[in-house]
Amino acid sequence: xxxxxxxxxxxxxxxxxxxxxxxxxxxxxxxxxxxxxxxxxxxxxxxxxxxxxxxxxxxxxxxxxxxxxxxxxxxxxxxxxxxxxxxxxxxxxxxxxxxxxxxxxxxxxxxxxx
Amino acid sequence: xxxxxxxxxxxxxxxxxxxxxxxxxxxxxxxxxxxxxxxxxxxxxxxxxxxxxxxxxxxxxxxxxxxxxxxxxxxxxxxxxxxxxxxxxxxxxxxxxxxxxxxxxxxxxxxxx
Numbered sequence: 677x678x679x680x681x682x683x684x685x686x687x688x689x690x691x692x693x694x695x696x697x698x699x700x701x702x703x704x705x706x707x708x709x710x711x712x713x714x715x716x717x718x719x720x721x722x723x724x725x726x727x728x729x730x731x732x733x734x735x736x737x738x739x740x741x742x743x744x745x746x747x748x749x750x751x752x753x754x755x756x757x758x759x760x761x762x763x764x765x766x767x768x769x770x771x772x773x774x775x776x777x778x779x780x781x782x783x784x785x786x787x788x789x790x
Numbered sequence: 791x792x793x794x795x796x797x798x799x800x801x802x803x804x805x806x807x808x809x810x811x812x813x814x815x816x817x818x819x820x821x822x823x824x825x826x827x828x829x830x831x832x833x834x835x836x837x838x839x840x841x842x843x844x845x846x847x848x849x850x851x852x853x854x855x856x857x858x859x860x861x862x863x864x865x866x867x868x869x870x871x872x873x874x875x876x877x878x879x880x881x882x883x884x885x886x887x888x889x890x891x892x893x894x895x896x897x898x899x900x901x902x903x
Contacts, residue, residue, distance in 0.1 A: 709890050716799070718881055718893035734890065766835065768891075778825070779891060781835040 679703045680782040682767050688788045689757050697752045697785050699767030706771065708750035709779065710734075710742065713764040722765075725750055757789040792817050794884050796894035803872050804902050811867045811897045813882030819843075822886040824858065824865045829879040829896070838880075841865065872901045 680701045689695050699708065706727050711719040711734075721734030723742040731744055739761060743751045754761055764786050768779040793816040803809045815824065826838040839849060841858050849856045853870045869876055879898045883891040 711890075711893075716895055718794075718796075718895040719883075719891070720893070721890045724890045764833065778837050778840055780837075781827075784833050784835075786833075 680767060680769055680780050682765075682782040682785045684785060685783065686786045688790065690790055691758055693757050695754045695757055695787070697754075697765055697767075697787070699750045699752070699782055701748050701767075701769045701780075701782075703769055703771075703780060704747075705769040705780075706747065707769060707777075708744065709768040709770075710740075710750070710752045711766045711768065712736065712761075713766060713784075719766060722752065754787075754789075757787075759789045762787060762789045792819075792884050792886055792889070792892040794882050794892055794894035796880075796882055796897050798897045799895070800898040800900070802900045802902065805874060806871050808868060808870050809872050809899065809901075811869075811880050811882075811899065813865045813867065813894060815863050815865065815882070815884045817884060817886050819886040822884060825883040825885065825891065826856065826865075826867050827881045827883065829881065831878070835881075838867075869899075872899075874901050874903050877901045 683698045709724040710722040713719045720736050722740050725731045725744045728744050741753045764784050766784050767782040770779045771777040795814045822843045824841045828836040846858050855868045857866045879896045881896045882894045885891050
C-alpha cells in the first residue's frame with residue numbers, strides 16, 4: 677500500500693461547487709503539505725502543517741482552506757471552485773525535527789473545474 | 791525570499807547523448823537543502839537527491855550526477871548516456887528554515903530513440 681494516498685484521483689466539478697481533496701499518510705510524519713501544479717509553473721505551496729495545531733498559509737492560499745483532522749490526515753477544500761483552480765494537486769509529508777527531511781509525495785489529484 | 795530558476799523549459803536529445811539540466815537558486819539563508827525530483831509521464835513525483843548547503847561534493851549515482859557550486863548558486867544535474875526512460879519533467883527545489891519546498895518551474899526532457 678502507498679504511504680501517502682490522495683482521494684479522489686480525478687475529479688470534474690462545476691464552478692461554484694464545494695469540493696474537498698483528502699490526503700492520508702501511514703509514514704507517521706508530523707508535517708504535511710498541499711501543492712498545486714500548473715503547466716510551466718512547477719509546484720506551488722498552498723498550505724502546510726507542522727503538526728495538528730500548526731497550520732500555515734503558503735504562497736497561493738486564497739480560495740482554499742485546510743483541515744488537519746489527525747496526524748495522518750490533511751484535507752484541502754475549495755469552498756467555491758472556479759475554473760482557474762483547475763490543476764494537479766499534490767499532498768506531501770515529511771518528518772519533523774529539522775529542515776532536511778525529504779518530502780514524500782502522494783500520487784496527485786487531477787481537478788477540473790468547468 | 792527563496793527562488794529557484796530552471797531556465798531550460800524543454801530539452802530534446804537523442805538516446806545515448808549526455809544532457810545537463812540547470813538549476814540556479816536564491817536564498818539568504820546559510821543553511822539550506824537542495825533537491826531534484828523526477829516527474830515521469832505517469833505524473834508521480836520521484837525523489838532523486840538531497841544536498842545540504844555545507845556539502846559541495848559532487849555526487850554520482852549510476853548515470854546521474856550532480857554538481858553543486860555555492861559560488862554560482864547552482865545545482866546542476868547531468869544524465870550520462872541518456873535513455874528513453876529518462877524522458878520526464880525534472881524539478882529542482884530548495885528548502886530553507888521552517889518552510890516548505892520552493893520549486894523551480896521544471897525542465898521537460900525528451901529522449902528520442
